[in-house]
Amino acid sequence: MILSDQLSAYQLAEPDAEQAALWVFVKTKEPQIEWHMDQRVGKQLIEFLDKAQYIGGEIAARHFYKRPGKSCSWCDYLPMCVGVGDKAKANESLIQIR
Ligand code: SF4
Incomplete structure (x- = not known):
């Protein structure tokens, strides 16, 4: 998973954590667990924060999008x-x- 908003938010909430990852249980004939890592830094993290701030403002203004x-x-x-x-x-x- 690349550039997951969910994982980026977790990373900001727990800055001491070494790594954030999603575990995906793959239900196949041979079930397995996949790890999807994500780590935003620099410009990517700034973009995420800008987006979160914008969306937070829209929610505060009671503007919800489909x-x-x-x-x-x-x-x-x-x-x-x-x-x-x-x-x-x-x-x-x-x-x-x-
Ligand atoms: S119907 Fe779909 S688009 Fe509309 S609020 Fe529910 S999940 Fe979102």
């Missing part, structure tokens, strides 16, 4: 997000905090 993918099939916000028009499901899924 990122359609595999997760949509089990996402509670699907009715609102992709506009399938199921208002009842949307009302069931979303809460308003006030």
